[in-house]
Amino acid sequence: MIELLSIDLSNYCSKQCSFCYNHSTRKGNTQWKPAEVLLFASDCVKNGVKAVSLGGGEPFEYEGVFEVIDALFPQCYLSVTSNGLPLLNDTIWNALVSHKPDKIHLTIHHPDNNEEVVRVKETLNRITSIGITVGLNLLVSADKVEYAKAVYDKLGKVLDVSHIILIPQRFGNTPTPKQLASITRGKPFQSPSCLLACNPPSRFCSVSWDKKVAPCSFMPHKEPLHSLDFKGLIQALSSWEGHINSSHKALCEIGSRITV
Numbered sequence: 193m194i195e196l197l198s199i200d201l202s203n204y205c206s207k208q209c210s211f212c213y214n215h216s217t218r219k220g221n222t223q224w225k226p227a228e229v230l231l232f233a234s235d236c237v238k239n240g241v242k243a244v245s246l247g248g249g250e251p252f253e254y255e256g257v258f259e260v261i262d263a264l265f266p267q268c269y270l271s272v273t274s275n276g277l278p279l280l281n282d283t284i285w286n287a288l289v290s291h292k293p294d295k296i297h298l299t300i301h302h303p304d305n306n307e308e309v310v311r312v313k314e315t316l317n318r319i320t321s322i323g324i325t326v327g328l329n330l331l332v333s334a335d336k337v338e339y340a341k342a343v344y345d346k347l348g349k350v351l352d353v354s355h356i357i358l359i360p361q362r363f364g365n366t367p368t369p370k371q372l373a374s375i376t377r378g379k380p381f382q383s384p385s386c387l388l389a390c391n392p393p394s395r396f397c398s399v400s401w402d403k404k405v406a407p408c409s410f411m412p413h414k415e416p417l418h419s420l421d422f423k424g425l426i427q428a429l430s431s432w433e434g435h436i437n438s439s440h441k442a443l444c445e446i447g448s449r450i451t452v
Contacts, residue, residue, distance in 0.1 A: 194425065195242045196396040198409060199229060201257065202249035203401040207275050207301075220249055223402050226256030230263045232399075232420040239422035243269040246293075247409075249401060252278035258291040271295040273329065276315045289322055297327040297357070303339040313347060327355040332372060333365040341375045357382045362410050384408075397429060406432055 204220030233244050244264055251257050251272050264270050270293040278284045296319050298312050316326045328347055332340045344356065358381055360367050372383060397407050404414035405428035415432040418424040 193240050194236070194395060194397055194429075195240060196245070197233070197236055197241045197243070197425075198245045198247055198396070198398045199224070199233065200247045200249060200399065200401040200409070201229065201251050201254040201260075204253060205248055205250040205275070206253060207250065207277060221401075222249070222254065226259045228420055229256075229260050232417075232425075233260075233264055234267060235421040236425060237264075237268045241268065241422075243271070245271045245273060245297075247273040250275055250278060252284055252288075258287050261291045261293050265293060269294050271297060271327075273297040273299065275299050275301070276312055279315055279319075280311075288319075288324075292322070292324050295325040295327060297329050299329040299331065299359075300343060301331045302336075303330065303332075303343040304336050309343055309346070313350065316347075316351065325355075326351065327357065329357050329359050331359045331361055332367050332375065333361040334367045334371060335365060337367055337371045337374060344375050353379075354382065357384075359384065384410075397425070399425070405429055 201224055202220055202222030204222060233241075237244070246257070246260065248254060252274050257272075261270065261272070272293050272295075274296060276298040279288065298316055298319075300309060300312050302308050312328070316328065319326050328351060330340055330343060330347075340358070344353075344358075348356065353376070358372050358375060360372055360383065373381070375381070397405060398409040398411075399405050399417065400409075400414055403417045403420075405417055405425060406414040407429070411432075413432070413435060415428040415435065418427040418431075
Protein backbone atom coordinates (compact mmCIF):
# COMPACT_ATOMS: atom_id res chain seq x y z
CA MET A 193 0.00 0.00 0.00
CA ILE A 194 1.31 3.43 -0.94
CA GLU A 195 0.55 5.85 1.88
CA LEU A 196 3.14 8.57 1.27
CA LEU A 197 3.44 10.28 -2.10
CA SER A 198 5.99 12.87 -3.23
CA ILE A 199 5.30 14.94 -6.35
CA ASP A 200 7.98 17.14 -7.90
CA LEU A 201 6.04 19.97 -9.51
CA SER A 202 8.86 21.11 -11.81
CA ASN A 203 12.60 21.07 -12.31
CA TYR A 204 12.80 24.86 -12.24
CA CYS A 205 14.69 26.39 -9.33
CA SER A 206 16.43 29.73 -9.29
CA LYS A 207 18.92 28.47 -6.71
CA GLN A 208 20.27 25.84 -9.13
CA CYS A 209 22.37 23.66 -6.82
CA SER A 210 24.93 21.57 -8.69
CA PHE A 211 24.16 18.45 -6.62
CA CYS A 212 20.35 18.55 -7.06
CA TYR A 213 18.88 15.03 -7.44
CA ASN A 214 16.23 16.54 -9.72
CA HIS A 215 18.80 18.37 -11.88
CA SER A 216 16.78 21.55 -11.38
CA THR A 217 18.04 24.71 -13.05
CA ARG A 218 17.06 28.31 -13.79
CA LYS A 219 16.12 27.08 -17.26
CA GLY A 220 14.04 24.22 -15.88
CA ASN A 221 10.63 23.24 -17.10
CA THR A 222 7.44 21.59 -15.92
CA GLN A 223 4.99 19.15 -17.43
CA TRP A 224 2.49 19.25 -14.58
CA LYS A 225 -0.48 21.57 -14.89
CA PRO A 226 -2.17 22.36 -11.55
CA ALA A 227 -5.37 20.61 -12.68
CA GLU A 228 -3.34 17.48 -13.49
CA VAL A 229 -1.67 17.49 -10.08
CA LEU A 230 -5.08 17.72 -8.42
CA LEU A 231 -6.61 15.01 -10.59
CA PHE A 232 -3.74 12.63 -9.91
CA ALA A 233 -3.21 13.34 -6.21
CA SER A 234 -6.93 13.32 -5.39
CA ASP A 235 -7.40 9.89 -6.95
CA CYS A 236 -4.37 8.59 -5.05
CA VAL A 237 -5.85 9.89 -1.78
CA LYS A 238 -9.13 8.14 -2.56
CA ASN A 239 -7.13 4.92 -2.90
CA GLY A 240 -5.28 5.03 0.40
CA VAL A 241 -2.56 7.69 0.14
CA LYS A 242 -2.57 9.55 3.44
CA ALA A 243 0.09 12.20 2.90
CA VAL A 244 1.30 14.17 -0.12
CA SER A 245 4.54 16.12 -0.29
CA LEU A 246 5.09 18.80 -2.93
CA GLY A 247 8.66 19.37 -4.06
CA GLY A 248 10.58 20.43 -7.11
CA GLY A 249 12.41 22.27 -8.37
CA GLU A 250 11.29 24.95 -6.00
CA PRO A 251 7.55 24.51 -5.35
CA PHE A 252 7.00 28.13 -4.33
CA GLU A 253 8.29 29.12 -7.77
CA TYR A 254 5.67 26.90 -9.43
CA GLU A 255 2.75 28.83 -10.87
CA GLY A 256 -0.42 27.45 -9.34
CA VAL A 257 1.16 26.07 -6.15
CA PHE A 258 -1.37 27.80 -3.91
CA GLU A 259 -4.24 26.48 -6.01
CA VAL A 260 -2.85 22.99 -5.45
CA ILE A 261 -2.38 23.61 -1.71
CA ASP A 262 -5.96 24.85 -1.28
CA ALA A 263 -7.43 21.84 -3.07
CA LEU A 264 -5.32 19.12 -1.41
CA PHE A 265 -5.21 20.49 2.15
CA PRO A 266 -8.74 19.25 3.03
CA GLN A 267 -8.06 15.81 1.53
CA CYS A 268 -4.80 14.65 3.13
CA TYR A 269 -1.79 15.62 5.20
CA LEU A 270 0.03 18.07 2.94
CA SER A 271 3.64 19.17 3.18
CA VAL A 272 5.90 21.31 1.01
CA THR A 273 9.70 21.06 0.75
CA SER A 274 11.37 24.36 -0.10
CA ASN A 275 14.70 26.14 0.03
CA GLY A 276 12.77 29.03 1.60
CA LEU A 277 14.13 31.77 -0.64
CA PRO A 278 10.79 32.61 -2.35
CA LEU A 279 9.25 33.19 1.08
CA LEU A 280 11.38 36.32 1.38
CA ASN A 281 9.15 37.80 -1.32
CA ASP A 282 6.24 39.65 0.33
CA THR A 283 3.75 38.60 -2.35
CA ILE A 284 4.52 34.91 -1.94
CA TRP A 285 4.64 35.19 1.85
CA ASN A 286 1.24 36.89 1.98
CA ALA A 287 -0.18 34.18 -0.26
CA LEU A 288 1.19 31.52 2.10
CA VAL A 289 -0.51 33.20 5.05
CA SER A 290 -3.84 32.69 3.28
CA HIS A 291 -3.12 29.28 1.70
CA LYS A 292 -1.45 27.06 4.29
CA PRO A 293 -0.27 23.45 3.99
CA ASP A 294 0.06 21.31 7.12
CA LYS A 295 3.85 21.42 7.14
CA ILE A 296 6.80 23.08 5.41
CA HIS A 297 10.24 21.50 5.31
CA LEU A 298 13.03 23.97 4.65
CA THR A 299 16.39 22.75 3.42
CA ILE A 300 19.88 23.85 4.41
CA HIS A 301 22.18 22.92 1.55
CA HIS A 302 25.32 24.58 2.88
CA PRO A 303 25.73 24.22 6.67
CA ASP A 304 29.05 26.04 6.37
CA ASN A 305 27.26 29.16 5.09
CA ASN A 306 26.23 31.13 8.16
CA GLU A 307 24.05 33.49 6.11
CA GLU A 308 22.00 30.56 4.82
CA VAL A 309 21.73 28.98 8.28
CA VAL A 310 20.52 32.26 9.84
CA ARG A 311 18.05 32.85 6.99
CA VAL A 312 16.54 29.38 7.31
CA LYS A 313 16.33 29.62 11.11
CA GLU A 314 14.52 32.96 10.90
CA THR A 315 12.17 31.66 8.20
CA LEU A 316 11.35 28.57 10.27
CA ASN A 317 10.40 30.82 13.18
CA ARG A 318 8.33 33.00 10.90
CA ILE A 319 6.44 30.01 9.47
CA THR A 320 5.77 28.70 12.97
CA SER A 321 4.29 32.09 13.92
CA ILE A 322 1.48 31.65 11.36
CA GLY A 323 0.53 28.20 12.60
CA ILE A 324 2.29 25.90 10.14
CA THR A 325 4.35 22.97 11.43
CA VAL A 326 7.98 23.13 10.32
CA GLY A 327 10.72 20.66 9.58
CA LEU A 328 14.33 20.87 8.46
CA ASN A 329 16.17 18.89 5.80
CA LEU A 330 19.88 19.16 6.58
CA LEU A 331 22.07 18.18 3.63
CA VAL A 332 25.30 16.55 4.79
CA SER A 333 28.39 16.16 2.61
CA ALA A 334 31.45 14.19 3.69
CA ASP A 335 33.66 17.28 3.98
CA LYS A 336 31.17 19.36 6.00
CA VAL A 337 30.18 16.97 8.80
CA GLU A 338 31.45 19.28 11.56
CA TYR A 339 29.48 22.21 10.13
CA ALA A 340 26.37 20.02 9.96
CA LYS A 341 26.92 19.00 13.57
CA ALA A 342 27.03 22.65 14.65
CA VAL A 343 23.84 23.43 12.72
CA TYR A 344 22.09 20.39 14.21
CA ASP A 345 23.03 21.53 17.72
CA LYS A 346 21.92 25.09 17.01
CA LEU A 347 18.58 24.35 15.38
CA GLY A 348 17.89 21.43 17.72
CA LYS A 349 17.34 24.06 20.40
CA VAL A 350 14.47 25.69 18.51
CA LEU A 351 13.08 22.61 16.71
CA ASP A 352 12.00 19.21 17.91
CA VAL A 353 14.93 17.06 16.67
CA SER A 354 12.40 14.53 15.36
CA HIS A 355 11.59 17.16 12.72
CA ILE A 356 15.20 17.33 11.51
CA ILE A 357 16.05 14.94 8.67
CA LEU A 358 19.70 14.31 7.83
CA ILE A 359 20.06 13.97 4.06
CA PRO A 360 23.36 12.41 2.89
CA GLN A 361 24.59 14.09 -0.28
CA ARG A 362 24.48 11.64 -3.19
CA PHE A 363 26.43 11.25 -6.42
CA GLY A 364 29.72 12.35 -4.87
CA ASN A 365 31.08 13.56 -1.53
CA THR A 366 28.67 11.21 0.24
CA PRO A 367 29.19 10.81 4.01
CA THR A 368 29.39 7.39 5.63
CA PRO A 369 26.61 6.24 7.98
CA LYS A 370 29.10 6.62 10.84
CA GLN A 371 29.75 10.24 9.88
CA LEU A 372 26.02 10.91 9.75
CA ALA A 373 25.51 9.33 13.18
CA SER A 374 28.29 11.48 14.61
CA ILE A 375 26.20 14.60 13.93
CA THR A 376 23.72 13.56 16.64
CA ARG A 377 26.47 12.00 18.76
CA GLY A 378 25.00 8.55 18.39
CA LYS A 379 21.44 9.47 19.30
CA PRO A 380 18.55 8.30 17.06
CA PHE A 381 17.99 10.42 13.95
CA GLN A 382 15.91 10.50 10.79
CA SER A 383 17.43 9.83 7.38
CA PRO A 384 16.39 8.27 4.04
CA SER A 385 15.94 4.50 4.07
CA CYS A 386 18.96 4.07 1.77
CA LEU A 387 21.46 5.15 4.44
CA LEU A 388 23.12 1.74 4.77
CA ALA A 389 22.21 0.31 1.36
CA CYS A 390 19.69 0.77 -1.43
CA ASN A 391 16.46 -0.07 0.33
CA PRO A 392 13.33 1.10 -1.52
CA PRO A 393 10.61 2.03 0.98
CA SER A 394 7.41 -0.01 0.84
CA ARG A 395 4.85 2.69 1.61
CA PHE A 396 6.41 5.64 -0.23
CA CYS A 397 6.95 6.54 -3.85
CA SER A 398 8.18 9.54 -5.80
CA VAL A 399 6.74 11.10 -8.94
CA SER A 400 9.14 13.32 -10.85
CA TRP A 401 8.56 16.61 -12.66
CA ASP A 402 8.29 14.75 -15.97
CA LYS A 403 5.60 12.37 -14.64
CA LYS A 404 7.78 9.36 -13.99
CA VAL A 405 7.65 7.05 -10.98
CA ALA A 406 10.12 5.26 -8.71
CA PRO A 407 10.12 4.17 -5.07
CA CYS A 408 12.76 6.81 -4.34
CA SER A 409 13.61 10.28 -5.66
CA PHE A 410 17.27 9.29 -6.14
CA MET A 411 16.58 6.29 -8.38
CA PRO A 412 18.25 6.77 -11.80
CA HIS A 413 15.58 4.71 -13.55
CA LYS A 414 11.95 5.84 -13.39
CA GLU A 415 8.89 4.55 -15.21
CA PRO A 416 6.39 6.88 -16.96
CA LEU A 417 2.95 7.19 -15.40
CA HIS A 418 0.55 5.04 -17.41
CA SER A 419 -2.31 7.39 -16.55
CA LEU A 420 -2.85 10.31 -14.18
CA ASP A 421 -4.53 8.28 -11.45
CA PHE A 422 -3.74 5.73 -8.76
CA LYS A 423 -4.06 2.84 -11.20
CA GLY A 424 -1.45 4.48 -13.43
CA LEU A 425 0.84 4.91 -10.42
CA ILE A 426 0.61 1.24 -9.44
CA GLN A 427 1.15 0.13 -13.04
CA ALA A 428 4.27 2.31 -13.28
CA LEU A 429 5.63 0.89 -10.02
CA SER A 430 5.01 -2.65 -11.28
CA SER A 431 6.86 -1.81 -14.51
CA TRP A 432 9.71 -0.35 -12.45
CA GLU A 433 9.98 -3.52 -10.38
CA GLY A 434 9.96 -5.62 -13.53
CA HIS A 435 12.75 -3.52 -15.05
CA ILE A 436 14.86 -3.71 -11.89
CA ASN A 437 14.32 -7.46 -11.51
CA SER A 438 15.31 -8.00 -15.15
CA SER A 439 18.43 -5.89 -14.71
CA HIS A 440 19.34 -7.74 -11.53
CA LYS A 441 18.81 -11.10 -13.26
CA ALA A 442 21.01 -10.02 -16.16
CA LEU A 443 23.78 -8.93 -13.79
CA CYS A 444 23.56 -12.26 -11.94
CA GLU A 445 23.87 -14.16 -15.24
CA ILE A 446 26.92 -12.11 -16.19
CA GLY A 447 28.40 -12.73 -12.76
CA SER A 448 27.84 -16.48 -12.99
CA ARG A 449 29.53 -16.64 -16.42
CA ILE A 450 32.52 -14.74 -15.07
CA THR A 451 32.69 -17.09 -12.06
CA VAL A 452 32.57 -20.16 -14.28
